Amino acid sequence: MSITGVRGEERSDFTKAEGKRLRQRSLALLGSLLHPVRVRVYWTLLVVVISTAAQVAGPALLALGIDQGLTQVVQNHNWLPAQLIVGAYVITAITGSTMMAVYMRSSAVISQTVLIDLRERVFQHTQNLSMSFHENYTSGRVIARQTSDIEVLRELLDGGISNLFRGVLLMLFTAGALIALDPSSAVPLLVALIPCFYLTRWFSETSKKQFREARTFSARLIVQFVETMTGIRAVKAFRREERNEQSYAVAVDDYREANRKVIRLFGTYDPGLKVIGVFTLSAVLILGSFRVVNGVMDVGVLLAAVLYTRRFFEPMEELAMFYNSFQNASSALEKVSGMLEERATVTEPEDPIALAHPQGALDFNHVRFGYNEHTVVLPDLDLHIPAGQTIALVGTTGAGKSTLAKLVARFYDPTSGTVSLDGIDLRRLSNADLRNAVTMVTQESYLFSGTVAENIALGKPGATRDEIIAATTAVGAHDFIMRLPEGYDTDVNKRGGRLSAGQRQLLSFARAFIADPTVLILDEATASLDIPSERLVQRGLQTLLSDRTAIIIAHRLSTVAIADRVLVMEHGEIIEDGTPHDLIEGEGKFASLHTAWRDSLA
Structure with a gap:
């Protein structure tokens, strides 16, 4: 029998077996x-x-x-x-x-x-x-x-x-x-x-x-x-x-x-x-x-x-x-x-470890990760983020910043190594404990059908109107909400279509802040804001991030100014680590990025 004939038979058998399955x-x-x-x-x-x-x-x-x-x-x-x-x-x-x-x-x-x-x-x-x-x-x-x-x-x-x-x-x-x-x-x-x-x-x-x-x-x-x-x-x-x-x-x-x-x-x-x-x-x-x-x-x-x-x-x-x-x-x-x-690749642990009083310390120990077997995004990452520290991740597109954030939020598990919160591997935490401890705000700022108040209260079901107003005031959203036809009771329409991109982003900030997470991740979360709105949010962030761990991913280097520490990533590795002031004064990648950003404003 020819090779072609053998392959044809194998293909036929496979098709029959697949059809039977x-x-x-x-x-x-x-x-x-x-x-x-x-x-x-x-x-x-x-x-x-x-x-x-x-x-x-x-x-x-x-x-x-x-x-x-x-x-x-x-x-x-x-x-x-x-x-x-x-x-x-x-x-x-x-x-x-x-x-x-x-x-x-x-x-x-x-x-x-x-x-x-x-x-x-x-x-x-x-x-x-x-x-x-x-x-x-x-x-x-x-x-x-x-x-x-x-x-x-x-x-x-x-x-x-x-x-x-x-x-x-x-x-x-x-x-x-x-x-x-x-x-x-x-x-x-x-x-x-x-x-x-x-x-x-x-x-x-x-x-x-x-x-x-x-x-x-x-x-x-x-x-x-x-x-x-x-x-x-x-x-x-x-x-x-x-x-x-x-x-x-x-x-x-x-x-x-x-x-x-x-x-x-x-x-x-x-x-x-x-x-x-x-x-x-x-x-x-x-x-x-x-x-x-x-x-x-x-x-x-x-x-x-x-x-x-x-x-x-x-x-x-x-x-x-x-x-x-x-x-x-x-x-x-x-x-x-x-x-x-289809089976979830990120699963609930059978015997979870309770996270009674989270502090917010994050550790990456020899973390390797890729979205598929052919592409490695993080080859071997070691990183310690102390509790309460605000870090900014900067770098070119594809450097691995968002991937790092997704691992902290446990949207994915590392291929090898561990990501830990307060010394506990995230894979050992229950989904409920992890979601209460870690909140992520993305650029998409998705709003669900319902009122403004209902969308903000998603971060804390059962929140009072006073708590909702306090959260929106902190991020600079209260004033524009009060100018809406029905204030906090205004229907945002399908996917927030009644609001501008910047307004939707401010509401997503308020929703995250009212959740009061131990770790807050902002993934390009200020990209849709204009300069005045961004300044309002930055003032709110300085107050609201004071006692929690925060990871800020931003291309706008103005947002980096509120960080305690800046990590510059390239090809899944951290190539610079220091305070914003020290890195700006240096001659590395961040200094050149800062110079280019400042020149663009001139």
Whole structure:
């Protein structure tokens, strides 16, 4: 065998193994969702069995009524058998309809219970995943999992699974009833199963790939739409509307083409089933007619055989539609289960060490870190920051400043070495203790929908209005808040869209300060402030940082002036360490940066 052939076989085996693993993972998720409602599921299936049996009894009762009840009326003027048969027919019809109503209500309860559980799982799991996941997994894909993928599952659960069970039961009961009524009439039906089997097999194998592609293109559409709307300011600023429209049109066309292939599949499969059904029904009718003429078969039995044959193929068409939903749902379930399979890289310790009275001393001991195995940001960092000290991190872009801050906030864990707070490895602290001790303010200054006061109180749930005002006054935000239409009760609108970038940053400062952390990290947090606002914040910082450890990352060297100590970083290493005054007076990197900054103001 050629090398190419061997590789092809290996790839085929891998694909099959991967497909099997995806199916097992999806079924495991579906099983865990159905487990809490398993009693109701069993009850619903029992209802379906009763309803289906009642429906299947109808044609047999019609045959009995025609061949037995009607004969008794004509020959003996005895109406009792006919009345009993009619009564039985009415009872089975009412029973079938009643059970169907019960089934629909019960299946709706199952569907909604499962979907609520799944939505909560996806939200909670996604929220608890580490920053490494969120920085690699686009927000559009996350939204697609929570919206379109779960919506597809809803369509399946709202009736698809129960309809499948009902359809299979109906076919089995119908075939069984036909064989019991007249085995000869069942022969054409059994023969018809052969082309049905091969047609369904072709449809199954072909549609798996095409439905998966359709889900993939659907997710790409959502991703592109979300990214465009999220970055609409950049779109407008750089006049990307036309280019975005072109790329979105390509995505739409890909999705349309994927759906066209799916529709073409159904355009072959569904008519194929109908053609097989028509030929089978014709065969039963023709053969039965000859037998009736020859006196071998009763008219009522022929009518029942025709009805059973027709009814046998009805659920097959429904099963084709179910398969549409099933394949869509399978692809969606694979994607949702895949995201739920993601594991946090930063985990809660099993036996955390309590941090009763944090002081704020930070230590980096031989810390090595990279965002992936190919890129090392911090090769071997040793650093001690005493409690209560304010340090400023400066350096060129990519020097490792923000990475250092993320390790202190434990957004990531070091590849090797330890980051400690008051001598305790951060990996040994509970998330609650760590979040109470360390607060990070970034340049993004994200605000949630709600009032100004509510956004500030996120730093300290239950904070009083006086505490909120004290925090905003300290950072210089109180005056502009009072000029808002409703002061502290002003709705900031979606993502703080009603406020300027500088105002949002001031509110994020107030939110961090009211949390009263032991360690405060400001990652380019003054970048969105104008000069007057920055001076107000600096005055507030000098007061509020006096008794806590602070790490300030800034390109504006004016912000560095309030620091006790300056660390200059380059390629993940600290190349200068000293007070702002000493470094300015020196001839190193910081001195040249300070000179360039001062010249830019001239």
